[in-house]
Each structure stands twice: as C-alpha cells, then as structure tokens.
Amino acid sequence: MSLIVQKFGGSSVKDAERIKNVARIIAETYLKGNDVIVVLSAQGDTTDELIEKAQEVNRSPSKREMDMLLATGEQISVALCAMALEAMGLPCVSLAAWQVGIQSTGVHSDARIKKIDSERIRSELDQHRIVLVTGFQGVDRIGDVTTLGRGGSDTSAVALAAAFRADLCQIFTDVDGVYTTDPRVVPEARKLEEITYDEMLELASQGAQVLHNRSVELAKKFRVNLEVVSSLERKPGTKVKEVTKVEKTNIAGVAKDTSIARVALIGLQHNPGVAFQVFDLLSKHNINVDVILQSIGREDTKDITFTIHKKDQDETEQILNDHKDVLKFDHIEADDKIGKVSIVGAGLMSNCGVAAKMFEALYESGINIQMINTSEIRVSVLLDEDDVNKAVKAIHAKFFDEI
Amino acid sequence: MSLIVQKFGGSSVKDAERIKNVARIIAETYLKGNDVIVVLSAQGDTTDELIEKAQEVNRSPSKREMDMLLATGEQISVALCAMALEAMGLPCVSLAAWQVGIQSTGVHSDARIKKIDSERIRSELDQHRIVLVTGFQGVDRIGDVTTLGRGGSDTSAVALAAAFRADLCQIFTDVDGVYTTDPRVVPEARKLEEITYDEMLELASQGAQVLHNRSVELAKKFRVNLEVVSSLERKPGTKVKEVTKVEKTNIAGVAKDTSIARVALIGLQHNPGVAFQVFDLLSKHNINVDVILQSIGREDTKDITFTIHKKDQDETEQILNDHKDVLKFDHIEADDKIGKVSIVGAGLMSNCGVAAKMFEALYESGINIQMINTSEIRVSVLLDEDDVNKAVKAIHAKFFDEI
Secondary structure, eight states: OOEEEEEEOGGGGSSHHHHHHHHHHHHHHHHTTOEEEEEEOOOTTHHHHHHHHHHHHOSSOOHHHHHHHHHHHHHHHHHHHHHHHHHTTOOEEEEOHHHHTEEEOSOTTSOOEEEEOOHHHHHHHHTTOEEEEESSEEEOTTSOEEEOOTTHHHHHHHHHHHHTTOSEEEEEESSSSOBSSOTTTOTTOOBOSEEEHHHHHHHHHTTOTTSOHHHHHHHHHTTOOEEEEESSSOSOOEEEESOOOTTOOSOSEEEEEOSEEEEEEEEEEOOTTHHHHHHHHHHHTTOOEEEEEEEEOSTTEEEEEEEEEGGGHHHHHHHHHHTHHHHOOSEEEEEOSEEEEEEEOTTGGGSTHHHHHHHHHHHHTTOOOOEEEEETTEEEEEEEGGGHHHHHHHHHIIIIITO | OOEEEEEEOGGGGSSHHHHHHHHHHHHHHHHTTOEEEEEEOOOTTHHHHHHHHHHHHOSSOOHHHHHHHHHHHHHHHHHHHHHHHHHTTOOEEEEOHHHHTEEEOSOTTSOOEEEEOOHHHHHHHHTTOEEEEESSEEEOTTSOEEEOOTTHHHHHHHHHHHHTTOSEEEEEESSSSOBSSOTTTOTTOOBOSEEEHHHHHHHHHTTOTTSOHHHHHHHHHTTOOEEEEESSSOSOOEEEESOOOTTOOSOSEEEEEOSEEEEEEEEEEOOTTHHHHHHHHHHHTTOOEEEEEEEEOSTTEEEEEEEEEGGGHHHHHHHHHHTHHHHOOSEEEEEOSEEEEEEEOTTGGGSTHHHHHHHHHHHHTTOOOOEEEEETTEEEEEEEGGGHHHHHHHHHIIIIITO
16 A cells, blocks of 8 residues: 555646546545545636736735635635545545645745644544645744745645655646657657656756646655656656666757746946845845856946846846945846746766757757856756747757657 | 724625725724724625535535635635735735634534634734634634534624624624615615614524524624624614613514425324424434424324425435334425514513514415414514515514504
C-alpha cells in the first residue's frame, strides 16, 4: 500500500463532468489499496469571476481581503469533488487549508508554506478516507487566510507529499506531460519521458506553464517523486526526478515567457553598493527580479537593466521613483513588449557548442538578441515580444529536427 | 460610544451596487463613533447556484460536504463588503466563523451556536476596525464547518450581539419592518412600531419571513435590543423588545405558512406511549413537528396527525415506514396541499373574543378549518393551501379595518 498525492488543476475540475472524471481517477487509485490525498485548484474561471466581483467594488482591494475572497474557489472544488466521490460510495472528507493546518507566512497573495500539521489528515487516512485538500492556500500565524501565488496548488501538493512522505506526487493537467517546448507553438514538440528537477526548475522558471518552479524546488529539496500526467487520457506522463538516463545528449526543452517587462535605471552614480540598494528595495516589496544586466553609461555613470513580471511594472516604477533622491539615477526606461526564450538541459554549459547552436538558430532567423543570461543548465535570451514564437520554432528545429 | 451589530441578508448584498449601499450604512454608523460588527449572508442567488452545482455531481450529498460548499457564500460576501469599505478608506477586517470562533454543535446543516470566542473580534475592535463576520455558519469541536439552518444569519447576528453585549442589533432586510401581515397579500398591512419578543417569536414560527424564530428566542433570552430595518430606505423600522406600549388592544399580526405538509398515522394501537415513540423517533432524525392532533379512530385504534416542513415529508414517511413493525399503525396519509394561518398578540388567549373573531372571518369567507392549534399568544388554523391568501385577507380586514 502506497500513499499517493494527486493534484488536479482548474481546468480538470471546471464543470460537473470533469469533476466526475477526476473522481473516477481518484477512485481507481484508492481502490487499488492506496492512501490518497487529493489537492484541487479552483474551478476553471472561478478565480477570474471572483476577481471581477472584487473589481466592481474596489479597483485595488487589500491583498488580505483578496485572499479571503479567492480562497472560496478551492473550497468549492473540494466539496464538490467529495460529493462526487460520495456518489460512488467512497469514504472521503474535504478539508480547507486552515483545517489541515497548512501554516504559511503572512505575505498575502504570495505566502510560503512553513509547516503542515499532520494530525487531522493522518486521522482521516487511518479511517481509510480519501482526503481532499484545498490547494493554493494556507493560514498564517494569526489565523488569516493566505494564498500562495501563481502555481500555488502545485506547491500545496508537493508540500503535502513531502510532509506525509508520499510515495508519489502526481500533478494532473490538461496536457499529458512535459514537452520539449509548447506544442501550441511548435507542433513537432516531443513529450519527455523523464526530466531532472534542475531542468524542470529552469523550464518552469523560464515560462513553461506545466509546473510552477516553487513546487519543483520543494520537490527537489524533499526528493518528492513527481509525475506530470494527463487528467483526460490514461497514458504515461513525464517523471521528474534527481537523475535521468545518461544517454541524453540533447537539451531538455525550449521555454518562452512573454509575461515579463524590462526596466532600466539610466545614469546611476558609479558607487559600490548601488545595485544592492536597488534590489534590496525591490525585494522588500516582494518584487521578483529576473535577468539583471549592468553596463557602463555615459560620463562615468552606469545603467542597471532588469526584468520583472509585467504585473509588477507599475509598482516597480513607483517604488524606484519614490526613492530617486537616494538612488540618484537620471531616469527610468521601461518596456513591456519583450519576451524571453530559454533552452534548458543538464550539463548544457559544460558543452560550449550548445549556446552557440541557439544563437545560430536566432541569427539564421534574423532575430535580434537584446540581453543574454545563463545558468549552469540554461541559456536565456531577451527578444522583442513579436519574435518569441518564431525564435522558439527556430531553436526547437535546430535542436530536435536533426536527431 | 456604542457597540452595534448590523446584519444584512442576501438580497441586501446581491450585487456590487447593493454592497456599496451596505458599506455606506455601515460607514455612517462607524463614523458616528460606534464600534460595528457586521454579519452578512451569502449574495442573492449564490446559495441556490451552489446547491445546483452540488446536484450536478450528487443528488444527495452528505450534509457535511454541503456545509463546506455553502459556507463559501458568506465568505465571498464579507470579503467583498470589506473591499467596499476599504475603497471608502475605512479600516475593516472580514472574518469567517471559524476565525472568530463561532463554536457550534456538529449537526451539519442545522447546527446550534454553543459559544463565541471573543478574543479575535475584541482585538480588531480595539484597533478601531469594522469587523465583518460570515453569518449562517459555525465550526464544530473537530474543526468542521457547520451551517445553522434557515435564518441562520439572523441567529449569528443576535448571538454576536449577546456575546459582546451590543447596545443594539439591527437586522436589515428589503422590507422596512414587521407588518401586521404580508403586504404582498394584503396591501393594507400596517408596519408595527414595536412588538414583543413573544409576539415576534410566534409570528416568526408561524411563517413571517422577516426574522427567524431561533434568532428571536436568543434575543429574548439575552435581552438583545433588536430592530428590523430597511437596507434600502432610511426610516424607522420595528423594535423588538420585552414589553411594548400597553395601549394595544389588537393582535400584532396575521402570519401564513405554506411550506408545511400534514402527515397522519392511521390506525395506531391505543397504547400509552405510542405518541412518545413516534415523536421521539422523528426528533432523533432532527425533524421538527409542529401542530399535533390525536383523535380516536375506528375499532379502538387512534390516529395521530401532525405537520412538518414540506422538505422533511419524504424522510418522515420513510422513517415511519421503516418502523411500522414497532409503531404498529395501519397506514400513512400525507398531504402537502395545506397551509397554516395564525394570529399573534400578547394576551390574546385571555381575551376569548379574539379567537372567535378569527373563526368568524373564516366562516364569512366560506373557508373550511382542518385543524386548530393555540398557544398563550397565538391561534393557528390549518387550511387548504388554496384558501390561505383569502383567509389572511379576511382575518386582517376583520382585525384592522374596523379600528
């Protein structure tokens, strides 16, 4: 008998038919004799509908109340799915994050899980009940509802798998695994049988929607056996693990991200510590900075360019302008018509031909590279937003067509 | 400075405009220097929509999961209303029943409030925040979400008013007070300036929708200053209190209830204790029995007739049939095409002319009385469902037109 955590996203539970389908998958796992913990997201468009309701009464509601509002979405999902399981005669119980004791930090709309109490779930599993838990949410020290930010339900699932030492954590989605790139852009994209945590992490960080990077980080940290699998078709998905078969000589995939904006601080003083000041300030406002480039400007000044999520652009400019006196820059340049394309593969940087091959593909397609950023297993380039899909196609063809 | 509890029902918060209106009423009270605790129901049709969603996956879901599902409705209301208050620049915080610590029994869909923790709300009030609490719900001993049954939000409001010794508990509705009868049936109905707890209790028990009887019971027990007032118009409502002005010589009102069904057990053995057996059995299944009539049947048997809520009819027949061997009755007769009309007034039964006047009105209108039931301050008659409105009009005219 194994303990299996199964997570289903919003599109997998979007209506009664899909919920019944999810119930059948859960039932199959349970009836094989496994303990099952299920993590659910809010139904399809529920979150968007709730955000719209909020906007009607307040254009910029507090994050605390937004969390209180949005948390109802997952609660609806778990209750409905429990009812579907009841209809099949299976013992089950739905639990909200506060009932489980998914304790988080108090950073509303972007909380981190700190600890999961095991008592309630353990007691339900001991009574052979299927346990359904609201994804995406937690409860902070003073008992307020928090949400975990984008991809939060994946994180909930992996955190539960880690806390209960689950034998397997299955992330069910409407795709059937991790692909070498987005199949909607490149129809020739191939499904990967397996991928390392690190590769998945880079792919997720670089815009592959299939898994959120925080969940992959957590899976890597606690060695959670992760699997990305389709909720609509019964076929093998992609396994995410520590080491994959060594035969691989190619990259794992090509990712794109068009949700970013570029901000440049022009004419900064050439003092040590100025970069620290900028990024310390932004991190205090919970703004994540990605690619950073520092360059020499005119007349002994320097420029710092970095990318952020599009949604943070206004706040970032506001914060920087509020501190113009301290930071002493000349002006800000911002651009949200950019995109990022990345290749990811274990050992990529120790094989110098790989990056060159990527640049060659871009050169052959006449695409301008604005910035380059690399890690041990990834090369990313910043491009004009309009060039992104063309770049993904060209790079994917370069790496995968010739095998 | 006073502490005021304000409760708004589902139609008062049904959309963004109504929520903003509610926020203005709350703001007005708060800005006069009062502490304010607000209790909200689910928005307009939310509960019905959630029930429909449940029905699509399970025709008879467990009450536990139903409570988990329905409790999201009030949480959406309090979060949205908090956002509306934020937009007005007012400090506020929304709290679900489990966050407040509204502890209830574990009877899902019909729980009773046992105790309210004061710590969290007290701390928020001390910080001069308006506190918005989800009505209709509680949390039981093991941390499961419960709901309080019909009119539960009124009960939540009165219970909070009692727990915090509020100076006033205002129940806002889409009518502007308690009327001598339903103004939709009798346009001449008059608004009452005040009414006693006992009269309100009987009116509520007998079908007047304006306040739920459990909330009035609680208000009477803890001497809560209650007021029924319109959320749409600024004008005086109806005060519910211990004693009203003595000048009253008339009844307080005429109530109707068409949500009942009549069940008759025919041919019971003439043994002592058989009535106890029947009603003990039903009470164990949480089925409320109202009017009871016992009569001599043919051949040394007896019949017991009683009324219940229409929704309980199927379950009642099922339970009785399951125990036919023990109860030893011949057969069951059930009828859901009946209605009940009641007159309510303090000291009504000590004035023997009052009941006679009611029967006279029915006689003059040619309406058949099927059963009669009385209390210290009430006379109820069971009628054919089709006669109910005609009866209300005739009785109201008899008592109120001649003054």
